[in-house]
Amino acid sequence: MHKDLKEVLLTEEQIRGRVCELGKAITKDYAGKTILMCCILKGAVTFYADLARTIRGPVLFDFMSCSSYGASSTSSGQVHIRKDLDNDVRNKDVLIVEDIIDTGVTLSMLLPLLKERGARSVKLATLLSKPARRQVEVPVDYNGFEIPDAFVVGYGLDYAGQYRNLPYIGVLREDVYEK
Numbered sequence: 001m002h003k004d005l006k007e008v009l010l011t012e013e014q015i016r017g018r019v020c021e022l023g024k025a026i027t028k029d030y031a032g033k034t035i036l037m038c039c040i041l042k043g044a045v046t047f048y049a050d051l052a053r054t055i056r057g058p059v060l061f062d063f064m065s066c067s068s069y070g071a072s073s074t075s076s077g078q079v080h081i082r083k084d085l086d087n088d089v090r091n092k093d094v095l096i097v098e099d100i101i102d103t104g105v106t107l108s109m110l111l112p113l114l115k116e117r118g119a120r121s122v123k124l125a126t127l128l129s130k131p132a133r134r135q136v137e138v139p140v141d142y143n144g145f146e147i148p149d150a151f152v153v154g155y156g157l158d159y160a161g162q163y164r165n166l167p168y169i170g171v172l173r174e175d176v177y178e179k
């Protein structure tokens with residue numbers, strides 16, 4: 001385990017198994033449709049790449065970058081679009097892929113935005129959900145794991161840009177972000 005972690009919350013095996021289950025459910029629900037799979041950069045990249053490979057049927061890739069955390073462990077409450085999707089979402093079946101829903105602020109801005117742009121459907125897949133911290137309710141269609149209120153890193157998730165390449169998810173030690 002990385003020295004900055006308090007514990008490993010989800011192992012590589014646990015993540016792999018759950019991602020496969022989500023891929024099967026998505027394959028079934030979208031039978032006969034093309035999915036416009038929208039990755040919310042950067043945290044969702046790892047989950048996105050693994051999830052996409054468990055989905056059978058046509059999938060288009062697209063990417064969007066929003067930020068509310070920056071170099072902090074708490075949300076600023078302000079969401080900025082840094083890079084927008086390349087695709088026109090009109091009449092498309094959009095699947096937003098996130099690594100984590102924490103306060104819900106990021107998604108509460110994105111879901112209505114994509115609907116306003118004329119998407120036929122907008123669904124949300126997230127690897128992690130932290131319900132204890134929710135400020136805004138967001139409808140999650142595919143949820144990997146509900147996790148306790150702890151700041152987690154790894155498998156794409158960062159603290160100040162670090163730890164994204166850890167293959168598992170762990171709880172960051174408080175003294176790492178409190179100093």
Ligand SMILES: O=P(O)(O)OC[C@H]1O[C@H](OP(=O)(O)OP(=O)(O)O)[C@H](O)[C@@H]1O
Nearest residue numbers: 041042043067068069102103104105106
């Ligand atoms: O539910 P919320 O409280 O809005 O938090 C969730 C969002 O915050 C994180 O992104 P971050 O801004 O850290 O960008 P990153 O993915 O590039 O690390 C995470 O990847 C989600 O997009």
Ligand code: HPA
Nearest residue numbers: 102150151152153157158
């Ligand atoms: O627990 C978290 N870890 C990393 N990034 C995050 N963004 C929201 N919550 C988290």
Ligand SMILES: [Mg+2]
Nearest residue numbers: 043069070158
């Ligand atoms: Mg982040």
